[in-house]
Amino acid sequence: MRKRGSRPIYMPVRRRREKANMYSKGTKRKFSDGVDNKAVAASYSLQRQSLLDMSLLKLQLCHMLAEPNLCRSVLIANTVRQIQEEMAHDGSWQVVTEALGGSGHGPSDRLVDTEVLCQSSEQQDGGPRLYSVMGYDGCREEEVVTDKALCSVVVGDRAPALLLGTIGHCWDRGELRVEDGVSKDSGTGEEEGTKSGEGAKMATGQVFGTFEIKNGAPGSDPALEELFSDVDASYYDLDTMLTGMQSAPKMGPYDFLDSLASSHGSVSNSSCRADLNELDHIMEIIVGS
Amino acid sequence: MGEDTESSKGNHSFLRDYVTEADVISTVDSTTQENLLATGDKGGRVVVFQRETVSSLLPPTSSHLLSSLLPLPPLLSQPKGELDQVGETGESGEYNVYSTFQSHEPDFDYLKSLEIEEKINKIRWLPQQNAAHFLLSTNDKTIKLWKVSERDKQPEGYNLKDEEGRVKDISTVTSLQVPVLRPTDLMVEVRPRRVFSNGHTYHVNSISVNSDGETYLSADDLRINMWHLGITDRSFNIVDIKPANMEELTEVITAAEFHPHHCHLFVYSSSKGSLRLCDMRASALCDRHTKLFEEPEDPGSRSFFSEIVSSVSDVKFSHNGRYLLTRDYLTAKVWDLHMEKGPVETYQVHDYLRTKLCSLYENDCIFDKFECVWNSSDSVIMTGAYNSFFRMFDRETGRGVTLEAWRETSKPRAVLRTRRIYTGGKRRRGDVGVDSLDFTKKILHMAWHPEENIIAIASTNNLYIFQDRVSPDTQGPDLGSDTI
Numbered sequence: 090m091r092k093r094g095s096r097p098i099y100m101p102v103r104r105r106r107e108k109a110n111m112y113s114k115g116t117k118r119k120f121s122d123g124v125d126n127k128a129v130a131a132s133y134s135l136q137r138q139s140l141l142d143m144s145l146l147k148l149q150l151c152h153m154l155a156e157p158n159l160c161r162s163v164l165i166a167n168t169v170r171q172i173q174e175e176m177a178h179d180g181s182w183q184v185v186t187e188a189l190g191g192s193g194h195g196p197s198d199r200l201v202d203t204e205v206l207c208q209s210s211e212q213q214d215g216g217p218r219l220y221s222v223m224g225y226d227g228c229r230e231e232e233v234v235t236d237k238a239l240c241s242v243v244v245g246d247r248a249p250a251l252l253l254g255t256i257g258h259c260w261d262r263g264e265l266r267v268e269d270g271v272s273k274d275s276g277t278g279e280e281e282g283t284k285s286g287e288g289a290k291m292a293t294g295q296v297f298g299t300f301e302i303k304n305g306a307p308g309s310d311p312a313l314e315e316l317f318s319d320v321d322a323s324y325y326d327l328d329t330m331l332t333g334m335q336s337a338p339k340m341g342p343y344d345f346l347d348s349l350a351s352s353h354g355s356v357s358n359s360s361c362r363a364d365l366n367e368l369d370h371i372m373e374i375i376v377g378s
Numbered sequence: 379m380g381e382d383t384e385s386s387k388g389n390h391s392f393l394r395d396y397v398t399e400a401d402v403i404s405t406v407d408s409t410t411q412e413n414l415l416a417t418g419d420k421g422g423r424v425v426v427f428q429r430e431t432v433s434s435l436l437p438p439t440s441s442h443l444l445s446s447l448l449p450l451p452p453l454l455s456q457p458k459g460e461l462d463q464v465g466e467t468g469e470s471g472e473y474n475v476y477s478t479f480q481s482h483e484p485d486f487d488y489l490k491s492l493e494i495e496e497k498i499n500k501i502r503w504l505p506q507q508n509a510a511h512f513l514l515s516t517n518d519k520t521i522k523l524w525k526v527s528e529r530d531k532q533p534e535g536y537n538l539k540d541e542e543g544r545v546k547d548i549s550t551v552t553s554l555q556v557p558v559l560r561p562t563d564l565m566v567e568v569r570p571r572r573v574f575s576n577g578h579t580y581h582v583n584s585i586s587v588n589s590d591g592e593t594y595l596s597a598d599d600l601r602i603n604m605w606h607l608g609i610t611d612r613s614f615n616i617v618d619i620k621p622a623n624m625e626e627l628t629e630v631i632t633a634a635e636f637h638p639h640h641c642h643l644f645v646y647s648s649s650k651g652s653l654r655l656c657d658m659r660a661s662a663l664c665d666r667h668t669k670l671f672e673e674p675e676d677p678g679s680r681s682f683f684s685e686i687v688s689s690v691s692d693v694k695f696s697h698n699g700r701y702l703l704t705r706d707y708l709t710a711k712v713w714d715l716h717m718e719k720g721p722v723e724t725y726q727v728h729d730y731l732r733t734k735l736c737s738l739y740e741n742d743c744i745f746d747k748f749e750c751v752w753n754s755s756d757s758v759i760m761t762g763a764y765n766s767f768f769r770m771f772d773r774e775t776g777r778g779v780t781l782e783a784w785r786e787t788s789k790p791r792a793v794l795r796t797r798r799i800y801t802g803g804k805r806r807r808g809d810v811g812v813d814s815l816d817f818t819k820k821i822l823h824m825a826w827h828p829e830e831n832i833i834a835i836a837s838t839n840n841l842y843i844f845q846d847r848v849s850p851d852t853q854g855p856d857l858g859s860d861t862i
Contacts, residue, residue, distance in 0.1 A: 132473045137682075140476060140682055140736070140739075141448055143739070143740060147742075158581075158648050159580060159581065159599040159600075160599060160630045160632060160689070160745075161742075162632050163627060163628060163629070163649060163687045164685065164689060164745070166628075167628055167685055167686075168682055168683070168686065171682060171685070192625070228838055237835065372488055
């Protein structure tokens with residue numbers, strides 16, 4: 090496979106070579122007894138972890154695309170789930186969830202569900218907390234590749250637990266209910282300004298290339314804070330306004346709003362509609378239709 | 379064609395990266411049309427080729443993209459006398475560009491702030507009912523019905539209009555004349571007749587015309603709709619596998635097709651490797667299948683990639699309607715409609731890739747969707763692979779052959795030679811090593827003439843048309859002596 094230069098490199102360069110060698114024989118677990126059992130098992134779990142990392146990165150990156158391929162995402166997500174289940178079965182999942190830190194998460198959670206995400210966000214003030222799977226640094230690929238610290242934080246221990254909970258929401262952008270649409274933390278006027286600003290960014294740059302997602306409230310779990318420093322709740326509002334009225338399947342960066350919204354209660358439809366009209370107007374201007 | 383791409387690039391410069399990508403062929407179809415072949419590309423264009431017969435001599439239209447790449451010499455280079463000697467209809471077998479039109483334009487979904495690609499995902503011809511030809515073409519969201527017709531006569535001698543169409547001054551008209559039809563140069567007109575929009579939330583991956591000639595189905599990732607060809611504002615949803623909670627989504631629809639004879643039967647394939655045959659007489663919503671075709675997984679060979687590799691990328695009924703042909707990443711399988719527990723035949727397309735699955739997963743090649751086709755007598759199946767290779771399998775003998783669609787080695791009227799992948803043992807000259815395969819040259823789309831041994835292979839932006847000179851009619855091609 091000689092595709093150098095034509096595809097972004099997902100993995101840090103250092104790991105790539107060792108991974109390629111490891112996988113030359115596929116990922117079947119080898120049966121071996123005796124002395125080298127541990128070594129084989131260790132290399133197998135390393136391969137598996139590496140595959141998990143790669144899959145998660147793929148999922149994150151596909152959120153950036155304008156039209157993510159649903160079939161591909163479903164297949165990658167299923168692979169991640171399969172690895173996750175196997176890791177849980179092995180007991181190595183315990184290690185990962187413990188590394189995540191206490192904060193009330195049950196270490197026995199095999200499949201991290203939305204509750205985990207909701208709990209973390211509820212501890213903070215403000216409106217719906219949004220931290221995207223790709224929230225760090227606006228998903229610039231170079232950073233993912235070269236910043237080893239970032240990589241290890243994201244991909245090594247913590248991220249799988251957090252991110253896997255979001256897998257199910259990957260393609261859920263369109264499933265946002267109207268309740269998600271209007272945040273409680275800012276008035277309409279303020280939102281408008283933000284929206285038009287964000288909307289302009291949207292029209293000029295790549296559709297999903299430039300927005301940043303800021304984490305609103307400080308003083309939360311420091312691990313999350315570090316991880317998701319770019320969450321921008323206001324832009325999420327723009328987006329959910331646009332998508333909230335229509336059930337659409339597009340996978341996007343705001344996919345797990347579902348889980349967050351369910352814990353934050355609902356907002357009336359009518360205010361959403363009024364805002365939607367204003368939004369329509371803004372969008373018309375921006376897009377020049 | 380270059381100009382088209384330039385202008386659309388200017389309007390949507392922030393959406394399109396490469397100009398050349400627009401020329402990549404994304405679908406080929408020639409079923410039911412004996413002498414027409416249509417290709418759709420990523421730029422939303424459809425090019426229709428016509429097989430030259432003695433009676434129809436078309437001047438080549440703007441074919442600069444493909445005329446130099448067809449392995450058949452262009453028609454006009456032959457002196458007329460030779461043409462007459464070519465003989466019966468179709469024996470010359472030359473394909474020339476018949477018509478080119480822009481089927482879909484890039485679109486923008488304002489509500490979701492997403493671009494809708496103009497790439498043509500599928501083209502299907504309708505059975506011909508009169509002198510005109512109809513085809514359905516679809517991008518991710520919208521299906522269009524196009525009418526392709528010829529005009530070789532033109533009315534002349536109007537009383538109120540002059541030859542250029544300007545209204546005449548009535549005072550200059552001194553006598554009446556009856557307009558007559560005079561023959562003119564042959565013109566091919568393409569007009570959109572129907573636009574079927576807003577039927578799909580997800581990306582349309584298949585369309586299939588029903589044998590009743592009135593309806594067709596369109597399938598996206600989670601739903602299948604049935605349309606009437608004459609009605610554009612309504613469609614029936616016949617399959618819906620969208621879970622109530624999208625978090626539980628684990629399976630998507632990958633392809634769908636109507637049965638060639640029974641207008642109430644259709645099949646759809648899933649990303650988990652199963653096929654479902656549905657009977658529309660059973661209920662309006664065919665969420666419950668009539669038959670489920672699934673091969674039990676071999677527990678010994680399970681790996682993390684088992685599911686991805688088992689995802690069916692294409693499904694085709696055989697012409698006799700008794701078998702199904704499916705393609706997953708590594709194999710092509712033939713299923714008997716009467717036996718659900720497993721395929722009756724399994725053909726390894728490129729098993730040497732089984733140990734490379736992780737690398738193929740990394741560079742996304744594992745998600746490539748290959749198509750498969752039957753020949754006219756259902757005795758041979760064909761599917762594509764990498765490195766511009768494609769494979770043909772003779773069902774009677776079980777033998778497979780690897781052929782290459784590559785400009786350098788295909789001179790007009792040259793015989794295609796078989797290729798081999800070196801996987802061990804004695805290496806012969808000309809064998810290709812697995813590590814030197816070019817994974818960017820993939821043969822995804824192909825078509826087989828409904829009655830003759832003529833195949834069309836699409837490789838990136840090239841279209842290759844091959845014909846079997848040894849056994850040109852309905853028998854399977856003589857795989858021993860290769861096809862031309």
